[in-house]
Amino acid sequence: MTILVTGGAGFIGSNFVYHMLGKYSDYKILCVDCLTYAGNMSTLAEAMKNPNFKFFKTNICDRKAIYEIFETEKPDVVVNFAAESHVDRSIDNPEVFLQTNILGTQVLMDACRKYGITRYHQVSTDEVYGDLPLDRPDLFFTEETPIHTSSPYSASKASADLLVQAYNRTFGLPVTISRCSNNYGSYHFPEKLIPLMIVNALNDKPLPVYGEGLNVRDWLYVEDHCKAIDLIIHKGHVGEVYNIGGHNEMRNIDIVKIICKALDKPESLITYVTDRKGHDMRYAIDPTKIHDELGWLPETKFADGIQKTIQWYLDNKGWWETIISGEYQNYYEKMYGNR
Ligand code: NAD
Ligand code: TDX
Numbered sequence: 001m002t003i004l005v006t007g008g009a010g011f012i013g014s015n016f017v018y019h020m021l022g023k024y025s026d027y028k029i030l031c032v033d034c035l036t037y038a039g040n041m042s043t044l045a046e047a048m049k050n051p052n053f054k055f056f057k058t059n060i061c062d063r064k065a066i067y068e069i070f071e072t073e074k075p076d077v078v079v080n081f082a083a084e085s086h087v088d089r090s091i092d093n094p095e096v097f098l099q100t101n102i103l104g105t106q107v108l109m110d111a112c113r114k115y116g117i118t119r120y121h122q123v124s125t126d127e128v129y130g131d132l133p134l135d136r137p138d139l140f141f142t143e144e145t146p147i148h149t150s151s152p153y154s155a156s157k158a159s160a161d162l163l164v165q166a167y168n169r170t171f172g173l174p175v176t177i178s179r180c181s182n183n184y185g186s187y188h189f190p191e192k193l194i195p196l197m198i199v200n201a202l203n204d205k206p207l208p209v210y211g212e213g214l215n216v217r218d219w220l221y222v223e224d225h226c227k228a229i230d231l232i233i234h235k236g237h238v239g240e241v242y243n244i245g246g247h248n249e250m251r252n253i254d255i256v257k258i259i260c261k262a263l264d265k266p267e268s269l270i271t272y273v274t275d276r277k278g279h280d281m282r283y284a285i286d287p288t289k290i291h292d293e294l295g296w297l298p299e300t301k302f303a304d305g306i307q308k309t310i311q312w313y314l315d316n317k318g319w320w321e322t323i324i325s326g327e328y329q330n331y332y333e334k335m336y337g338n339r
Contacts, residue, residue, distance in 0.1 A: 002028040003233075004075035006060050006108065007082030008047075009039035011188045012123070012222055016081065017047050019226040028052050030073055032066070033082065034059035037327060042319060043187050060104035063111075070115040077233055079121045080108055086191050087127075087153045088335060091277050094152035101156035102163065109167045109175075121233050122164045122177045126218070126245065127154035129179070131280035134216065140286035141179075143241045150278045161241075174238045178229055181245035181285045184305065185222030186312040190320055191331065193217075194306075197256050198313045199320055201265045208336050211275035213253030216282040220246045221305035224298040231294045245285025246298035255306075262310050273339040 003020060007013040008031030020029050031047070033039045035057055047053045054073075058065045060082045082104060084090065084097045105122065112120045129141040130148035147162075149155040167173040188195040197207050228244045236242060253270075260267050290296045300308075313320060324332075 001026070001077065002030065002073060002075045003077045003079060004030045004032060004069070004073070006032045006078070006080045007039070009033040009035055009041060009044055010081060010085070011038075012183055012225060013081035014043045014047075014187050015185060015222045016079065016226045016229060017044065017053070019223065019230065021047060021050050021053060023230070025052070028054070030054050030056065030069070030075060032056045032058050032060060032069065036084070038085065038189050040187075040319075040323070042322070060108055061099055063107050066107050066111050067114065070111045074115065076117060077119045077121070078108060078112055078117055079123065079229060079233060080105060081123045083157070084153070087151045088191070088276060090151050090153035090156070092334075094156075097152050097156040098159075102159045105160040105163055109164065109173060112173060113167070113171055118174060119233055119238070120164070120173055120175045121229065122160060122175065123229065124161050124177050124179045125154065125157050126179050126181045126243065126283050126285055127151070127280065128158040128161055130154075132282040132284055134214065134282055140284045141243060142286045143179075143243055143289055150280050168239050176232050176236045176238065177241045178232055179241060179243050179285075180225050180228070181218035181220050181283055183220055183222045183225050185309050186316070187319070188222075188309075190324060190328070193252060194255065194259070194309065195313065195320070197259045198263070198310055199324060201259055201263045201269060202313070204265070204269070206271040207256050207260070207269045208271050208273045208339065209253055209256055210273060210279060212272065213251060213256065215252050215279060216249050216284070217252070218245045218284050219248050219250055219255075219302055220244065220298060221300035224300055227299070228290060228296050231296050232290075235294050237293070242290045242294070243285045243287055244290060244296070245287050247285075247287070248298075248302050249282070249284050250302070258306060259310065262307065273336065
């Protein structure tokens with residue numbers, strides 16, 4: 001079996017590469033990633049030593065290059081993680097989100113049609129469902145919840161999902177889609193809430209909480225997400241959407257306080273800053289379908305996962321210090337300098 005993983009130099013894609021290489025010693029894992037600011041070859045350093053792994057520095061929008069890879073490597077399964085993934089950046093500049101997240105998906109599926117595959121899996125997000133109100137804790141996103149997006153990022157991911165479903169219906173492409181809640185864990189780029197707070201706290205820098213910090217996210221340890229995708233590509237039903245989430249809703253402010261406590265840093269570092277435009281209030285996944293159909297359940301409790309994650313950032317300072325000493329400084333100044 002040859003699996004082509006796009007976006008494998010990023011956060012979740014790299015965790016998936018390591019999960020698959022570790023579990024299936026007879027699989028060939030190909031990674032296509034164009035190494036945007038979010039992609040990092042040092043993340044894949046261990047994988048590069050594995051003879052079952054091959055890396056292509058290629059943009060998923062580059063039709064010719066993608067077709068060449070399909071022609072020579074003949075993947076059986078494609079798992080598309082490649083995306084612009086940060087909501088704040090999509091508010092600042094939507095264009096590249098539409099290019100990569102929508103048109104890149106189209107190029108990959110065209111290649112799948114042309115060369116033939118047994119499964120195309122689209123890694124989507126719970127953000128396609130919009131948000132839920134804080135005063136209705138009884139409500140959850142199911143696979144039947146209408147698409148209702150808030151940011152250019154979520155709109156681009158929802159557009160891709162619709163295109164994937166259209167390729168299934170019109171061309172019979174064997175697709176599956178997963179919509180997961182917020183992930184956390186190793187190799188998470190420090191523009192996102194949890195790694196940003198860990199890195200700032202370690203540097204005794206202010207911890208910028210948007211609005212009042214009352215927004216709720218449903219956090220899942222990244223390895224549990226990878227295991228769910230592994231199950232879906234092997235046992236999931238063609239044409240189906242699977243929600244992935246661990247019933248672990250938490251307010252942003254509580255997460256930041258947990259990080260302060262774990263690192264023995266004062267809560268006085270917490271700084272309330274101007275809210276995100278169009279900020280979604282609450283995400284909460286109902287994972288009944290993937291549990292009932294495929295037997296998936298999250299294995300890592302938040303208390304353990306956050307400890308492991310914090311320890312990973314303590315043990316891998318070189319990884320994130322290299323990131324935050326580069327172009328990231330301009331990004332940080334632009335996003336937070338005058339907030
Ligand atoms: P990330 O930003 O950490 O990584 C994205 C990777 O894609 C990077 O390695 C980048 O170089 C690569 N990439 C970007 N544009 C590309 C292009 N045009 N061609 C080739 N490679 C390109 O993202 P992530 O957090 O790992 O998210 C991965 C996927 O999971 C995304 O599709 C995202 O929408 C989805 N998702 C993320 C979360 C989360 O909490 N992070 C939750 C649910 C779903
Ligand atoms: O500095 C910050 N301060 C802050 O209060 C940052 C970066 C975030 N926040 C808030 C905004 C959100 O309510 O924390 C929450 C989480 O923010 P992000 O880490 O940016 O994640 P989110 O916007 O929820 O989107 C994430 O989950 C769904 C991923 O980035 C997406 O790729 C995924 O689809």
